[in-house]
Amino acid sequence: MNRIPSSRVPSLRVPSPRTVLMLGCGLLWLVPLYLLLVNAMIPADAYPGEPSWVPRDLALWENLRTAWTDAAIGDSFLNSLFYAVVCGAAGVVVAAMAAFAVVVLPVPRPTLWFWVIYSGTIFPLQMFLAPLFGLYADANLYDSRLGLMLIYAAWAVPFAFFLIRNQMATLPPEVTEAAMLDGATFRRLFWQIHVPLLLPGLGAAFIFQFTAVWNDLLFGITLSRSPEVQPVMAALTTLNSAYGASGPPVILAGALIVSVPTLLVFLAFRGLFLRGITASAR
Known part of the structure; x- marks a missing residue:
């Protein structure tokens, strides 16, 4: 009887602890998503009162329509999309200018300015609520789009400044020196060389x-109240109160709507995101 050489016997590969950890994290993320989809399909008037693990009906479209139109979450969805895009972009531009000033411009004590700007990420947001509410009430900015845009743009600056400044510090100084020898102004140096x-x-x-502004609830419920101004997370809490008697399916359908934009942004720009994080971590 011929024996198979031991070198040809296939061996079972034991998954590494890292693989097990990643699989566990993926499972922890997929189980709530599965429950969200399954229970959002149940008709609101037929909800059994406890989470269902097995799909029963296909009323997802009806629940989505109820959350979007009848519960008026669509207006707040567009508000949050506007806030996230405009305020996120404005905060990034201001942060890039601040990073350029700290790294490139001959400003005195750049390290001090770095810590002054970065300190905006250290303090908890709750400590700003009372002064902001009083200031907004006195300045007639409460429950206005301009008021939310100002706080969202300012909130975006410190962390964006930290990421951009770290990447800008890795650029070779010869690039800046060569451009300045060619007569480039600081404005041209910033927009035509550093920004690309x-x-x-x-x-x-x-x-x-974008993700931080989209997921904000604290400023949304504190500095706004009307559906024409409220961001979508604040509207989702209103949806929970208004449709709580009809069961969670409509609320879960609203949560499903709310979760789509950030997921699409990450999927569409994941390559750019990974390159940016890698460059900022050097």
Whole structure:
């Protein structure tokens, strides 16, 4: 009887701890998503009162329509999309200018300015709510789009500044010196040389700030109240109160609508995001 050489016997590969950890994290993320989809399909008047693990009906479209039109979450969805795009982009541009000033311009004590700007990420947001509410009430900015845009843009600056400044510090100084020898002004140096070189970092910072503004609830419920101004997360809490008696399916359908934009942004720009994070971590 011929024996198979031991070198040809296939051996079972034991997954590494890293693989097990990643699979566990993926499972922890997929299980709530599965429950969200399954229970959002149940008709609101037929909800059994406890989460269902097995799909029963196909009322997802009806629940989505109810959440979008009848519960008026569509207006707040467009508000948040406007806030996230405009304020995220404005915050990234201001942060890039601040990083350029700290790294390139001959400003005195650049390290001090770095910590002054970056300190905006250290303090908890709750400590700003009372002064902001009083200031907005006195300045007639409460429950206005301009008021939310100002706080969202300012909120986006410190962390975006941290990412962009780290990437800008890795650029070779010879690039700046050569451009200045050719007569380039600081404005041209920023817009035509540094901004194109920093596109991955700018993209990663924008994705972070888009997600942060989109997921904001604290400022939304504190500084606004009307559906024409409220962001979508604040509207989702209103949906929870208004449709709580009809069961979670409509609320879960609204949560499904809310989760789509950030997922699409990450899927569409994941390559740019990874390049930006890698460049900022050097």
